[in-house]
Amino acid sequence: MSNSKQDSDPFAEMRGRVDNAMWELFRDYGRGYKLQFAVGGFASVVARLLELVPALIIGVAIDALFTGDGAYTLPLVPDGWIPGTETGQFWLSVGIIGATYVAVAGLNWLNSWAWNHFAQNVQHDIRTDTYDVVQRLDKSFFDEVQTGEIMSVLNNDVNQLEQFLTRDLNNFIRISVLVVGVGGLMLWLNWQLALVGLVAVPALMLASYVFVRIVKPKYQTVRSSVGQLNSRLENNVSGVEVIKAYNREGFEYDRVEGASRTYLDANWDAITTRIKFFPTLRIITGAGFVLTFLVGGYWVLFGAPGPFTMTLSAGVLVTFLMYSRRFLWPMRQFGEIVNDYQYAQAAAERVYALMTEPSSVPEADDAVSLESVAGRVEYDDVSFSYETEQGVGSSGDGDGEEIVLDSVSLTAEPGDLIGLVGPTGAGKTTLVKLLMRLYDADDGEIRVDGTDITDVTLSSLRDSIGYVSQEPFLFQGTIRENVAYGRPEVADEDVLEAIKRAGAWEFVEKLPDGIETTVGERGVKLSGGQRQRISIARAILNDPSMLILDEATSHVDNETEVLIQNSLQELVADRTTFAIAHRLSTVRNADQILVLDDGEIVERGDHETLLAQDGLYANLWSVQVGEIDALPEEFVERTAQRRASIDIEAGTLED
Structure with a gap:
């Protein structure tokens, strides 16, 4: 595959939408947990202030009790509360220091509880909201961005935010x-x-400023390489059966090793920058502490040096040195926070980019719901094109677009069965995806019962359409859960009725747990024909006004096709149906058959009419019934050219 598209960060262009993604996410999601944030922040502030008390007490005790250089006085404590004897003052010092540590421990617990509650809930909200945005994006987004990249954002990048919120903030x-x-x-x-x-x-x-300038782009590269590695792993795990079948474990190992090496190199580049930064901070803070001890020690031993004029006792110096360490050490830790912030910021940019990704299939503010759908469907001069890489599958004029549908018009009356046939790449599947608004047409209008589908709510439009694909997707779970996916509240009796009407009861009743049998991820425990009949049962239970069958029998054997066709007879009755078919026998009895070629409807009519025209449909029928010798040479040559074009495009994409 072309590395220019596959290996680049799909979120790079999106990062420019906001100057500070971390702040935007913190502001939007933190406000819902202001109390926890305030409690955690208050406990942290008070605990840190109390931590300063022991050093001050020790300094006072050294001067008043051990060296005799000063009186025992404490800030904010009335003299009447201070014992008059040295023994009393000593035990008072011990008591204050001990009570301080107990109070700090309690406050630290409160801080940890409130802060983790804040961070965990913010992380949860960001992840679920990001997922909700993702699942509502149009199909074109998923055509461009790999699943592994999306998973990397939802998991790795969101977790990186949680670490920063919990610890570093x-x-x-x-x-x-x-x-x-x-x-x-x-x-x-x-x-x-x-x-x-x-x-x-x-x-x-x-030093921190210089570090930020250098490390920020490096962390962006790290987050990008993590997404690419996840994409490679997800792709290979999903395709492990093909890898084994073609004995390509070694090849795929090399590809994973390459993606992992890219991540290693990017991460190591950031690490080498970081490990240079922290020793620099240590040297600076160490030098500051040594300088304080040098000047302060000289001051106590020999008097104020140089321009200094104030007095300095041993107790104050000890307190000062303890404070100096507590002052300079946090400053060094601040460098670690800067490092973690830049790493989290790179993750936040990807999260925010995904959350703000606009949909190319927007729902109008004044959209209305489809009610009591009869199922009259009209395509009025509809055109659609995909954006492509320059020179790959383009129309040849360098505009980077592939025209898929060109000025298509058709009308389906309520209850009609419309067959869609034609060569691979003719635009059949795109035609029905436009009806579901998985994409929006570039030009023209699609109407249901006279209403433009761009003027109705997406939920009501898709509720009125049932979809059975050539590769039915079953979720991890039970047969019941998959059949009732669109209507999870229905009774078991309705689920069983749908299964029987779909012709699936014959095998379901033989399963160990009946409808409560777990089908495995993607339904791997069922055969292709069984998965297809469960998918049909799902559509029957949903009872849509319109139905789309996308080559529903193309991947099953002849016996299974008979069973599925019987199931479909029940499903298509009295509802508007669009059936895409390569096996023309499945649409032979359609009310109208539309023959598409290069994005245009080139023939239309019923089966007998199209055969009599002796055109593309008649040639496709001859292929199906085995009359290859009767095919015109022009059809064979064009088929070979089309096949070569498809292979070249696939080869370009996988090169």
Whole structure:
């Protein structure tokens, strides 16, 4: 496959929608948990302030009780509360320090409880809302973005946000309080010596600024490579049967190893930047502490050095050194927060990009609901094209578009069975997907009962349409859950009736647990024909006014096709049905057969009429009944050219 499209970050272009994705997510989702945030923040602030008390008590005790250089006085404590004896003052110091640590422990528990409650719930809301946005996006989005990329955002990137909210944001508050509190106390104790300790702050800020500028794009590359690796793994796990069948384990190992190597290289590039940054912070903070000890120690031993004029006792120096370490150490930790923030910001950009991805199939603000649908469907001069890579499948004029439908018009009366036939790539499936608004037409109008489908709600439109595909998707769960997927509240009797009408009861009743039998992921425990009949039962139970059968019998054997056709007779009765078919026998009795070729309806009529025209339909019929020798040479040559074009395009995509 072309690496330019597959290996690029699909969210790179989306990142420009917001300057600070982390702040946008925090603002939008944090407001719902303001109480937990406030409680956690308050507990953190008070705990950090209380942590400053022991050092202050120790300094006072050293000067008053051990060296005799000062009186025993405590800020904010009336002198009448202080014992008059040294023994009393000593035990008071011990009691205050012990009570402080107990209070800090309690506050830390409160902070941890409230903060984790805040972070976990914000993470949950972001993940579920992002998923809800994803499942409501139009089909074209999923044509462009791989499942692994989406899973990487919903899982890895959202988890990265949770880690930042739980740990780093809490640490940021803690560090901010410590820096402000310690800085204020240092200035209060001896503002001249405090200036010495604060010399390291500008150097730390400069180092952090340089680090952010360098590491931000590297973390964006890391998040992108994680998504690409997940896409490769998801794709290979889903296709493991094909890998085994074609003995391609070695080839796929190399491809996974390559994707993993790309992630390793990107991550190692970021890591090498990070491991250079943290030792730099350690050197700066260590130098600040050493300088404080050097100047302060000289000050106590020999008096105020140089321009300094204030007095400094041993107790104050000890307090100062303890505070200096608590001041400079958080500043170094601030560098770690900056690092984690940049990593989380790269993840937040991908999450926010996915959450704000606009749908190309919007629902009008004044959309109305379809009520009592009769099922009259009109296509009025409808055209549609896919965007393609330059030169791949384009129309040849370099515009990067592949025209799929060109000015298609048709009318289906209520209850009609419309057969859609034609070569591969003629536009049959696209035609019915436009009716479901999985895509929107570029030009023209599609109406149901006279109402433009762009003027009705998506939910009411899709509720009125049943869909049975050639590869029915069954969810992990029981047969009952899959049949009742569209109407989970129905009674078991209704589910059983739908199963019987779909001709599925013959095998369901033989299963170990009947309708409560688990079908496995994607229904792997059932055969293709069994999955198809469960899908038909699901459509019968939903009782739609319109029905789409997308080659519903193309992947089953002849005996199974007979069973499914019998099931379909029940399903298509009295409802407007569009049946896409390569096996023309399935639409032989259709009220109208539309033959598509290169995005246009080239023939229309019933089976006998189309055979009499001796055109494309007649040639396709000859292929099906084995009359290959009767085919005109022009048809054979065109079929070969079309097949070659399809193979070339597939080869280009997988190159």
